[in-house]
Amino acid sequence: MIKVMNLSKEFPKKDGTVFSAVDDICFEAKDSEIVCLLGVNGAGKTTTMRILSTIFKPSSGTAEIQGYDIQKNAQHVRENLGFLTGDTGLYNRLRGSEFIRYFGRLYGVAEKTIDARIKEMADMLDMHDFLDKKIEFMSTGMKQKVSIVRSIIHDPPVMIFDEPTSGLDILTARNIVSFIRECKQRGKCVLFSTHIMREAERLADRIVMIHKGKILANGTLDELRIVSEQTDLDDIFVYYVNKFTDETEVLAHEF
Ligand SMILES: Nc1ncnc2c1ncn2[C@@H]1O[C@H](COP(=O)(O)OP(=O)(O)OP(=O)(O)O)[C@@H](O)[C@H]1O
Ligand SMILES: [Mg+2]
Numbered sequence: 001m002i003k004v005m006n007l008s009k010e011f012p013k014k015d016g017t018v019f020s021a022v023d024d025i026c027f028e029a030k031d032s033e034i035v036c037l038l039g040v041n042g043a044g045k046t047t048t049m050r051i052l053s054t055i056f057k058p059s060s061g062t063a064e065i066q067g068y069d070i071q072k073n074a075q076h077v078r079e080n081l082g083f084l085t086g087d088t089g090l091y092n093r094l095r096g097s098e099f100i101r102y103f104g105r106l107y108g109v110a111e112k113t114i115d116a117r118i119k120e121m122a123d124m125l126d127m128h129d130f131l132d133k134k135i136e137f138m139s140t141g142m143k144q145k146v147s148i149v150r151s152i153i154h155d156p157p158v159m160i161f162d163e164p165t166s167g168l169d170i171l172t173a174r175n176i177v178s179f180i181r182e183c184k185q186r187g188k189c190v191l192f193s194t195h196i197m198r199e200a201e202r203l204a205d206r207i208v209m210i211h212k213g214k215i216l217a218n219g220t221l222d223e224l225r226i227v228s229e230q231t232d233l234d235d236i237f238v239y240y241v242n243k244f245t246d247e248t249e250v251l252a253h254e255f
Contacts, residue, residue: 001189002029002052002158006061009047009213021047023213024061029191029206031157034184036204037193038237044213045193046085049162052191053083065158079107082152085162092136096127096146099135100153107154114153121149124179141172148176152183159183161192165199177203197233207233209240216240 004027010018022044029035037045050056052063054074062069068076091099097118104114122128125145130138135146144164152159161180165173180203183190194200200207201221209216217224217240225231228239 001031001064001066002035002160002191003064004028004048004052004061005063007048007051007058007063008060009044009051009056010059020213022051022058025210025213025215027208027215027218029158029189031189032184032187033205034180034190034192034203035206035208036200037191037208037210038195038197038200038204039193039210040195042212043195043210045210046162047213048210049083049085049160049191049193052160053081053085054078055083079154080156081158081160082154082156083160083162084148084151084164086166088147088151090135090143090147093134095134096131096138096142099146100150103150104153109154117153117155118149121152121179124182125149126175141168144168144172144176148179157187158189159191161190163193163195165194165196173199197237201233209237211241211244214244216244 004025007022007025008020009022010020013019025048027035037048039045047056051058052065052070054070054077057071062071064070065077066080068080070077094102100118101114104117122131125148127145130142135143138146148164164180165176168176177199180190180192192203206218206220207224208218221233224236228236230236230239
């Protein structure tokens with residue numbers, strides 16, 4: 001499971017002040033649960049996920065992955081977590097299967113287990129036609145599938161997917177969505193990010209809305225509908241953004 005506790009990340013600005021990209025956020029994701037981090041561009045989704053995957057250190061607060069603290073037990077965190085992000089490099093000169101195998105070995109996975117996992121995930125993600133193609137000749141969707149398999153070749157209990165269907169066609173996106181559902185069926189704890197409302201609606205058990213580094217709302221779609229008195233997730237999102245903006249303005253007046 002993932003437990004995020006008062007996590008913040010500040011970046012220094014040129015004028016000597018700091019910018020809060022992630023501001024005191026708390027949320028949880030349990031085993032066999034899909035949680036969506038939903039927010040517009042620049043909301044703080046990738047920054048949050050980079051902290052959880054130990055790439056960035058938090059400015060304050062912390063988080064746990066399977067009970068391991070991201071700062072005190074970074075090695076255990078990395079073993080228990082698979083992280084897919086848009087800026088993971090792919091080695092163009094390798095074939096898809098070679099690239100995945102290379103990372104499997106880095107994680108210390110036995111050769112036979114690597115073979116079995118590649119076969120299983122290639123079945124699920126419909127990859128057999130291009131698995132042995134050189135990565136430089138693959139399409140965007142093919143590369144994304146290779147990146148997904150590479151990120152979870154060690155079969156971690158926690159999977160973090162940053163915008164897993166970004167830029168993909170509808171069929172490829174659907175294939176990845178059903179793959180993520182299957183991961184949940186197998187007991188995995190999945191956190192994924194998106195700014196596409198429809199995807200959050202279809203895939204998430206719970207939606208954590210993030211805006212300007214702060215959590216706006218956290219609940220099931222039904223819970224968010226009841227509180228906002230809106231049906232459509234677009235309208236629910238706008239409701240919470242407006243509420244947040246109004247509250248920030250009231251606070252600014254008070255000071
Ligand atoms: N290394 C960095 N240094 C300075 N500012 C950063 C850094 N990384 C992110 N930011 C800023 O933090 C904010 C949050 O960025 P982040 O990438 O987390 O957003 P996001 O929700 O993933 O957006 P998108 O949907 O565009 O991917 C942005 O204003 C961004 O410019
Ligand atoms: Mg991002």
